[in-house]
Amino acid sequence: MKNKKRRHPLRQSLAVFRYSGRAINLVWSTSHTMTIILATLTLVAGLLPAAIAYIGKLIVDAVVLSSQVNAPISQPLLYVGLEAIAVALLAASQRGLTICQSLLRVLLGQRVNVLILEKALTLDLAHFENSEFYDKITNARREASTRPLSLVNRTFGLVQNALSLITYGILLVNFSVWAVIALILAAMPAFIVETRFAGEAFRLFSWRAPETRQQHYLENLLAREDFVTEVKLYQLGEMLLGRYRNVFNQLYGEDRDLTVRRGIWSYCLSLVSTVAFYIAYAWIVIEAVLGRISLGDMTMYLTVFRQGQSTFSNALTSIGGMYEDNLYLSNLYDFLEEKVTTPWGNATIGIKPQDGIRFENVSFTYPGSFQPALRNISLHLKPGEKLAIVGENGSGKTTLIKLLTRLYTPDSGRILLDGLDLQEWDVDALRRRIGVIFQNFVRYQFTVGENIGVGDVENLKDNRRWQVAAQKGMAQQFIENLPQSFQTQLGRWFKGGQELSGGQWQKIALARAFMRTQADILVLDEPTSAIDAQAEFEIFNHFRAVTQNQMVFLISHRFSTVRMADKILVIENGEVVEQGTHEELLADGGHYARLFLLQAAGYQ
Numbered sequence: 001m002k003n004k005k006r007r008h009p010l011r012q013s014l015a016v017f018r019y020s021g022r023a024i025n026l027v028w029s030t031s032h033t034m035t036i037i038l039a040t041l042t043l044v045a046g047l048l049p050a051a052i053a054y055i056g057k058l059i060v061d062a063v064v065l066s067s068q069v070n071a072p073i074s075q076p077l078l079y080v081g082l083e084a085i086a087v088a089l090l091a092a093s094q095r096g097l098t099i100c101q102s103l104l105r106v107l108l109g110q111r112v113n114v115l116i117l118e119k120a121l122t123l124d125l126a127h128f129e130n131s132e133f134y135d136k137i138t139n140a141r142r143e144a145s146t147r148p149l150s151l152v153n154r155t156f157g158l159v160q161n162a163l164s165l166i167t168y169g170i171l172l173v174n175f176s177v178w179a180v181i182a183l184i185l186a187a188m189p190a191f192i193v194e195t196r197f198a199g200e201a202f203r204l205f206s207w208r209a210p211e212t213r214q215q216h217y218l219e220n221l222l223a224r225e226d227f228v229t230e231v232k233l234y235q236l237g238e239m240l241l242g243r244y245r246n247v248f249n250q251l252y253g254e255d256r257d258l259t260v261r262r263g264i265w266s267y268c269l270s271l272v273s274t275v276a277f278y279i280a281y282a283w284i285v286i287e288a289v290l291g292r293i294s295l296g297d298m299t300m301y302l303t304v305f306r307q308g309q310s311t312f313s314n315a316l317t318s319i320g321g322m323y324e325d326n327l328y329l330s331n332l333y334d335f336l337e338e339k340v341t342t343p344w345g346n347a348t349i350g351i352k353p354q355d356g357i358r359f360e361n362v363s364f365t366y367p368g369s370f371q372p373a374l375r376n377i378s379l380h381l382k383p384g385e386k387l388a389i390v391g392e393n394g395s396g397k398t399t400l401i402k403l404l405t406r407l408y409t410p411d412s413g414r415i416l417l418d419g420l421d422l423q424e425w426d427v428d429a430l431r432r433r434i435g436v437i438f439q440n441f442v443r444y445q446f447t448v449g450e451n452i453g454v455g456d457v458e459n460l461k462d463n464r465r466w467q468v469a470a471q472k473g474m475a476q477q478f479i480e481n482l483p484q485s486f487q488t489q490l491g492r493w494f495k496g497g498q499e500l501s502g503g504q505w506q507k508i509a510l511a512r513a514f515m516r517t518q519a520d521i522l523v524l525d526e527p528t529s530a531i532d533a534q535a536e537f538e539i540f541n542h543f544r545a546v547t548q549n550q551m552v553f554l555i556s557h558r559f560s561t562v563r564m565a566d567k568i569l570v571i572e573n574g575e576v577v578e579q580g581t582h583e584e585l586l587a588d589g590g591h592y593a594r595l596f597l598l599q600a601a602g603y604q
């Protein structure tokens with residue numbers, strides 16, 4: 001066990017390097033041209049410094065020669081010109097690299113974000129309700145759009161440094177192989193420390209994802225318009241800000257410790273290479289004084305030594321950084337490779353088209369929950385029939401709808417549509433048949449028309465359909481009174497946006513469900529809870545006419561609405577306790593009758 005523990009970190013550190021290749025691939029597939037330019041410029045920028053150092057030696061030697069033997073001055077001047085050209089080229093290649101990197105950063109950021117969002121589209125609802133998974137997506141989104149480029153930059157930077165070092169090495173080997181070895185050894189400790197701290201920084205980053213998420217959440221609570229009213233009226237501001245500060249202080253404390261330790265260690269170890277450098281410096285000076293090397297050689301070696309040392313430590317920092325980028329990238333790929341259950345069904349029509357919907361002994365427990373949310377639910381709804389589901393808060397009504405819409409899969413039992421298990425249906429074909437409004441429907445910051453149009457994305461912009469749907473949802477009248485009617489921008493996020501009342505939003509959501517004219521299953525989860533009594537009365541007065549051919553699943557706490565259904569299902573603690581028509585259930589004098597009379601009494 002002990003052994004296993006000891007091996008584990010090493011294996012882990014090596015494993016993270018596998019992402020380098022993938023990051024480079026990502027950049028390559030983002031832009032071939034840009035990657036090629038980047039590589040070429042890296043090559044040029046890597047080779048030129050040694051060439052410049054060598055030209056420097058030629059200049060000094062030529063100057064010494066000219067002054068001693070009265071040789072023509074044109075030779076050293078020629079070298080000066082050559083060096084000027086080389087320096088100009090180096091500057092050009094470095095500038096080119098910066099331009100390339102800036103452009104790639106934008107392209108790559110977009111590419112990775114699109115990858116993340118595409119992946120998010122394939123995930124199940126359960127993924128989003130799982131906090132660990134949420135950490136993964138937060139981590140992936142927060143850093144990963146900048147990390148692939150950083151990794152590639154560092155890789156290319158490393159190649160550039162390596163090229164410079166090799167060429168410096170070639171120049172320096174003439175002086176002494178030992179000097180080269182000393183240079184390498186002296187910079188080694190810095191590398192080891194760099195990698196160690198990079199690993200630690202990553203672990204810190206992974207561990208504290210929940211805190212970071214909490215901080216983002218608090219930020220949202222404090223700064224988003226949806227929350228501001230309640231935060232102000234309950235005077236939550238100070239308390240929330242206090243929590244925000246606490247999380248920050250805790251994170252900052254960890255950051256500060258790591259940064260300080262990293263800084264101190266790096267400084268101490270860089271002293272080792274500085275000492276090595278100055279010993280070599282002295283050695284070169286002695287050799288020059290003793291006349292064993294020319295003045296030109298001395299100038300070149302000193303340049304090579306000075307630049308070689310900083311290039312080497314740059315290279316090591318790049319490796320340390322690459323290690324860190326790799327670790328961060330492993331997060332991205334963790335997320336992108338998250339397993340999704342690919343739906344296998346492909347049926348687009350049922351085997352008994354007139355059978356409607358059946359629940360057969362359906363039970364379901366939410367992942368991570370101990371109590372079943374639904375137990376042995378059985379029901380049958382024929383085409384065109386309307387079913388109302390009644391029950392206390394938390395009794396399982398919405399869960400039943402989530403199973404029907406295939407957001408979740410039953411643990412046991414079956415749900416059949418037209419005689420076929422929902423699992424056998426092609427998800428798109430199935431969802432095309434369902435129009436739904438959930439309690440927490442989305443208030444899109446789009447125009448009114450688009451807010452309705454999203455109910456049928458193929459006809460998103462169809463003005464005529466908007467009008468029909470709005471009429472069915474009783475939204476027509478207030479929409480016509482808006483400044484730009486269906487073209488009015490909704491919400492406060494964008495310029496000129498108009499905010500609606502809760503009931504008006506609900507009418508929009510209702511219209512959205514009616515937009516789905518192809519759908520023969522309409523699911524309404526408390527569709528009129530915020531709508532005034534008069535409008536509700538009118539909606540349900542023509543409800544039968546507008547949903548004539550549709551099966552309706554209606555969840556409501558208002559019995560005036562519920563009573564219009566053909567069948568009523570009463571659920572308690574996830575189980576069906578009563579089932580029948582309004583009249584039957586009243587006659588039974590059970591739970592439904594009691595609740596109905598209670599509500600009726602309230603209106604008297």
Ligand SMILES: Nc1ncnc2c1ncn2[C@@H]1O[C@H](COP(=O)(O)OP(=O)(O)OP(=O)(O)O)[C@@H](O)[C@H]1O
Nearest residue numbers: 129366369373391392393394395396397398399400
């Ligand atoms: N995503 C979830 N994960 C775990 N448990 C959940 C989840 N959603 C609901 N539950 C639990 O399942 C049970 C049924 O919830 P459900 O939302 O179906 O109730 P409901 O009848 O629609 O209630 P309400 O009338 O308040 O809307 C509740 O005990 C609830 O705590």
